[in-house]
Amino acid sequence: MSTQSETSTQTDTEPFEESVLPEGWELVVGLEVHAELATETKMFSPAKNEFGGEPNTNIHPVCLGLPGTLPVVNKKAVELSIRVGLALGCTIQRCIWARKNYFYPDMPKDYQISQYDQPLNVDGRLDLPSGSSVGIERAHMEEDTGKSTHIGTSGRIHDAGYSLVDYNRAGVPLIEIVSRPDIRGPEQAKEYVDELRSILVTIGASDGKMEEGSLRVDANVSVRPVGSDELRTRCEVKNVNSLRSLGRAITYEAQRHVDLYNAGDSPRLETRHWDEEDGRTRSGRSKEDAEDYRYFADPDLVPIEPSKEWIDEIRAALPALPRDRRNALLARNADPHAAAMAVARDLDRLALDAIDAGADVDSVLKHVANNLAVDGAETLDPAAFAELVKMETGGALTATQAKQVLAEMVEKGGEPARIAQSHGFEAMDTGELESLVDQVIADNPEEWERFVGGDDKARQKMQGFFTGQIMKATKGQADGKIVNQLLMAKAKS
């Protein structure tokens, strides 16, 4: 069965974004995501691309910027970048390298090789699970910088006595994915990064680890009055190290803009740094002053002209994207959130096979969401999993028993029926259960009164009480659903 699908089966859902700004204001956010590409070697030199090595061990004259060295492009890095472009529906085009000139010790040759007016990938789109869509302006290649550590008496940057530089990261291949300013809130921003990360990992372009810095996000934030389509002065917020920080930083920065406008003032174009501890952004350098990088075409590096054959070959080898994988589950009437969860857990193949073997969609995805967040879940035999779900939905196993059997199946393998038998799990006879329910009611007349005559809240509380008593009496073998049905029937009679 094919899971490839060009069109999204999702339609616009209700506006999912909570409003984080005062009435009348709208957030406008564009994101720049830098992802380190999963190559063996660096962008322009044969030094190793590796996180966490001893300082200055993965280096080479090219990444040290020594005179007389010649950078040569890593073909794999270009291939991975084309994969990203294709996954984001971009146009892949002829491109050139540009030098971005600035002085900073983490770039020893005093320029970063990047792409400027002729990038590899342009004009794409990312469809989010909740139904919205974010435009992709470009996804270009560049090299990473080295890492500076600031050493000062108080440990704060502005007190730095000196800096130490490690060039292991200098020259690591990056792709920078620039969105259009289509994002309208912190939740959508987080969803965008989450989906993008999932795509990058799925297609093998990057390991997407924010905590190791292989995925980094800068947010361009501005606000405007609702109903306007202007783009006001933006601030670029850096130093955002997790999805949670991203949401907080955007909310803080947008509110700061609203406050400035309300006070008759306005923000200025600048870079700001997110301070996680204080929960605020701080002014960095002013963009008007510093942002003249004097870009020009790098004479050492010739243009890249990906042939149609090469692009087609890369396209044909792309695995199914997260969106297509969710759609395969949605086509089987899965709940959208449950489908997204299954794909995020990488258990959608298992779920699909179990569903196609006749197991109930909701029950399968309930187990994927609640009981299969464990090592080895991916080795589960889909047919046996389907069998277990059928036993449960057929009433042969209670939810608690099914969970226990499933855990053992993941751990040791085996047939669900045999495992259930070895535990002595047999669904209770309904007649036997009913007399037990009668007994529990008779033993607790006051509680029963409150269940029958109380308001919704009291009834809910008492329902919990009776279910608990009955489960205790049956040592968990009763089916909770049937117990509830019996209680309701008896309350009405």
Place this chain on the structure above:
Amino acid sequence: MASREPLTRQDVTDVAELALLNLSDDDLDRYTGQLDAVFDLASKLDQFDVSEVPPTSHPFGLVNVFRADSPPSSVGIDGTDDNVRQEALASGPDVEDNQFKVPPALGESP
């Protein structure tokens, strides 16, 4: 010939600042004049109609020069892989904990 805005002393001051060059007043006057003459010479090209010519970034027709992604290696300045780190660190002005020690770099790189 298309007219060109003359280069100003401020233009040269701005570019010198970006290049971290300290130029004296005399230098600025002299370079403004000299650079303006260079621009004059270059602007003679404006007399040609190039509307049909695609922009050229490189003078030769070479494209797609690649290397394979393996195997990783660290090669020293002398072309061998013997003790690359020590060789590299030795060429820096100051070293601490196997890293290059530099004057305080404030904030993140631009």
